[in-house]
Amino acid sequence: MASNWFRFAAPASFYPLAGRLIPVFWILTGVCLLVGLYWGFFQTPDQLGGSNAQKEYYRIIFIHVPAAWMSMWLYVVMVGWAAIGLVFNTRLSFMMANAIAPTGAIFTFLALWTGAFWGRPSWGTYWDWDPRLTTELILFFMYIGYIALHSAIDDTRRADRAAALLAIVGLVMVPLIFWSVNCPDPNQCAALHQRSNLTQIEGNILFSMLVVTFGFWMYSFASTLMRLRSIILTREADNTWVQELHLKGHRA
Amino acid sequence: MLRVFWCVLLRDLTLALRRRTDVLTTLFFFIIVVSLFPLGVGTERQILQILGPGVVWVAALLASMLALERLFAADYEDGTLEQMVLTAQPLSILVLAKITAHWLLTGLPLVLIAPLVGMQYHLSDDAILIMMVALLLGTPVLSLIGAIGAALTLGLRGGGILLSLLILPLYIPVLVYGAGAVTASGIDMADTRPYLALLGAFLVAALTFAPLASSAALKISIE
Amino acid sequence: MSEFFSQGGYAFFVWGAYGMVLVLLVAEILQLRAQRRTILARLGRLIRMRDSGVNQ
Numbered sequence: 001m002a003s004n005w006f007r008f009a010a011p012a013s014f015y016p017l018a019g020r021l022i023p024v025f026w027i028l029t030g031v032c033l034l035v036g037l038y039w040g041f042f043q044t045p046d047q048l049g050g051s052n053a054q055k056e057y058y059r060i061i062f063i064h065v066p067a068a069w070m071s072m073w074l075y076v077v078m079v080g081w082a083a084i085g086l087v088f089n090t091r092l093s094f095m096m097a098n099a100i101a102p103t104g105a106i107f108t109f110l111a112l113w114t115g116a117f118w119g120r121p122s123w124g125t126y127w128d129w130d131p132r133l134t135t136e137l138i139l140f141f142m143y144i145g146y147i148a149l150h151s152a153i154d155d156t157r158r159a160d161r162a163a164a165l166l167a168i169v170g171l172v173m174v175p176l177i178f179w180s181v182n183c184p185d186p187n188q189c190a191a192l193h194q195r196s197n198l199t200q201i202e203g204n205i206l207f208s209m210l211v212v213t214f215g216f217w218m219y220s221f222a223s224t225l226m227r228l229r230s231i232i233l234t235r236e237a238d239n240t241w242v243q244e245l246h247l248k249g250h251r252a
Numbered sequence: 253m254l255r256v257f258w259c260v261l262l263r264d265l266t267l268a269l270r271r272r273t274d275v276l277t278t279l280f281f282f283i284i285v286v287s288l289f290p291l292g293v294g295t296e297r298q299i300l301q302i303l304g305p306g307v308v309w310v311a312a313l314l315a316s317m318l319a320l321e322r323l324f325a326a327d328y329e330d331g332t333l334e335q336m337v338l339t340a341q342p343l344s345i346l347v348l349a350k351i352t353a354h355w356l357l358t359g360l361p362l363v364l365i366a367p368l369v370g371m372q373y374h375l376s377d378d379a380i381l382i383m384m385v386a387l388l389l390g391t392p393v394l395s396l397i398g399a400i401g402a403a404l405t406l407g408l409r410g411g412g413i414l415l416s417l418l419i420l421p422l423y424i425p426v427l428v429y430g431a432g433a434v435t436a437s438g439i440d441m442a443d444t445r446p447y448l449a450l451l452g453a454f455l456v457a458a459l460t461f462a463p464l465a466s467s468a469a470l471k472i473s474i475e
Numbered sequence: 476m477s478e479f480f481s482q483g484g485y486a487f488f489v490w491g492a493y494g495m496v497l498v499l500l501v502a503e504i505l506q507l508r509a510q511r512r513t514i515l516a517r518l519g520r521l522i523r524m525r526d527s528g529v530n531q
Contacts, residue, residue: 041479057485061494067496106499117492121485138421145418152408161472162321162404166418169465173422180425183431186446219500226507233514237521246518 004194009090011232012241018225025222033241037062040208059116066213068111068132071139074104074220079171094160095235097167098150098173099228103220131182138177142170142247156235169215245248254425256341257349264353267326274322279361282315286369287312297374304373305434308383309390312362318389319358320398320419321412323350324470328406337474343467351399351463359391375434382437382444389451391431395463397422403469426454 008014052225078100085093115133116126127133146163153159236242268275289307290300327333327350336346366387370380401419405411433447482489 044494055485056482057488059482059489063493063496081389103503106503108376110496112500113495115490117495121488138519141417141421145421148414148417152410152414158472158475162469165400165465165469165472166404167421172461174424177421177424180428184428185436186429186450203414223503223507226504226511230507230510230514233511233518237518242518243522243525246515 009092011092011095011236012239014092015065015229015232015245018229022145022222022225022229025225028218029215029222032211032218036208036211036215037203039211044204044208045202057118058122059112062208062212064114064118065209066109066216067107067114068136070216070220071104071108071111071136073217074100074107075139075142075167075171075174078104079167082167085163086164086168091160091235092232094164095228096224097164098160099224099231100220101143101146101150102221102227105140105147107139108136108143112140129181130198131178134181135174135178139174142167142174146170158252175251195250253345255339257345257352260336260346260349261353264350265356266351268357275357275361277283278315278319278358279365281318282311283365283369284361285311285314287372290372299436300373301375304370304375305379305383305431306427307373307424308366308387309427309431310368311389312387313394313420313427315362316358316394316417317398317423318412319354320395320402320415323354323399323402323453324406328474333470334474337471343470344463347399347403347466347470348459348463351395351466354399355392355395356435359387359395362391374397376438378441379434379437381432382441382448386430386433386451387454389448390426393426393451393454393458394423396458399466400462400469403466403473404468407474409415426451429454 008017040059044059078097081093081097081100084090085097112133115136119128120126146167149166150159150163153162233242283405286308289303293299296361324333327336337343363384366384368379370383375383398415398419401415401422404418406416410412429447429450433451435445436443436447480486480490
């Protein structure tokens with residue numbers, strides 16, 4: 001059975017599989033976002049906390065936290081595919097890493113943007129040099145660096161491998177950067193973000209946050225697979241299977 | 253293996269000393285950047301004392317990054333690098349030798365000029381001493397991390413700009429603790445120890461892993 | 476209904492955040508569709524060029 005899985009490591013057999021999966025992921029995305037956001041806006045209290053209450057604006061949490069989670073998770077997944085590509089020398093893994101990067105960058109930007117719009121009413125400022133904000137900004141630079149390095153190299157093989165190595169170096173450095181900005185004075189450490197603890201979040205809020213996270217995840221699958229199909233078509237344009245597929249699709 | 257290291261190191265140093273202006277350019281870039289800040293933010297003694305550590309470190313990051321482009325470029329163009337990749341010697345040793353030579357020519361001068369720059373910012377003698385130690389520990393880390401980026405962007409159009417985009421974010425930990433050490437020296441000299449210990453730890457980690465990563469990057473860029 | 480849109484006076488922040496998410500995600504989808512159409516069109520041209528080359 002195991003050998004069957006490697007069948008899909010070939011772009012030619014993964015392409016149609018991805019095509020069949022994309023609509024499923026779109027449906028899941030739509031359902032999750034609708035349920036999650038409905039629950040978030042209509043089944044949750046209007047304010048949180050005691051004397052210094054967080055009012056309606058806390059509802060940004062339903063996209064802020066999922067976007068931040070996805071931005072980090074997609075980077076890990078991207079590095080995973082890049083590493084698999086370097087180790088096993090499989091073309092499809094590099095294409096996968098490539099397809100993930102722009103979506104990851106978008107979620108990183110969204111985490112920063114929604115964070116700014118949440119920070120303004122609650123902290124009184126759009127931006128603060130808080131460790132998590134700073135690290136998220138650095139993560140954004142990492143995605144941009146990956147994309148820039150890949151597009152600067154004309155030779156696809158070299159571009160894939162160089163960008164993959166950069167992504168791996170980035171994965172090692174991001175925790176170190178987070179740690180260094182989190183604790184700029186090794187004699188004592190402090191941070192602006194509250195220590196978050198999932199078990200302390202009210203059930204309805206947690207539910208819609210997790211559902212939206214799942215929705216963003218499904219969205220990432222759908223958009224990544226769409227981009228992957230485009231990358232496969234571009235890179236394999238000279239192969240007969242692509243040309244046959246194209247003829248079938250357009251003349252049949 | 254040690255002989256190969258010395259061989260490459262001496263070769264690089266000899267080559268560089270034949271074109272001394274390259275070394276001086278980096279140094280003067282550093283001095284000019286540092287000297288421009290007081291003209292921009294005002295020459296008040298207290299402001300300069302607060303800004304000093306950060307400005308010196310940011311200038312050091314930029315200077316060492318600018319010099320990185322030349323780390324592999326000449327050897328890449330005349331084909332020497334390709335021969336190095338093909339030799340039986342472990343590539344990471346050769347890379348480490350090249351990085352060492354590069355640091356001796358671009359990093360060490362920054363450490364030595366630091367007292368002068370510190371005086372421009374009215375830093376105390378203690379602060380200048382700590383700054384020199386911090387630069388001594390930190391600038392090799394910059395060269396080591398930067399070498400990975402230099403190897404990845406080898407021979408690309410607009411490689412310099414791209415290099416800064418890739419490498420500058422990775423310099424943050426060194427910047428934070430390097431500048432932090434100098435600031436802490438104004439409060440209590442004993443407080444600077446953890447900073448310097450962390451910079452030392454970074455140096456050891458970078459010495460271990462960066463040559464491996466750079467040689468992997470060189471192989472990717474050259475094959 | 477207007478109560479929902481005013482979000483207790485924080486409409487700018489809530490809808491500013493949600494609006495950007497909507498804009499970027501929709502823009503990404505549209506960009507991907509446009510990219511796919513462009514690639515398919517180019518493939519079509521390539522294939523026609525090859526076919527006409529064979530016929531001559």
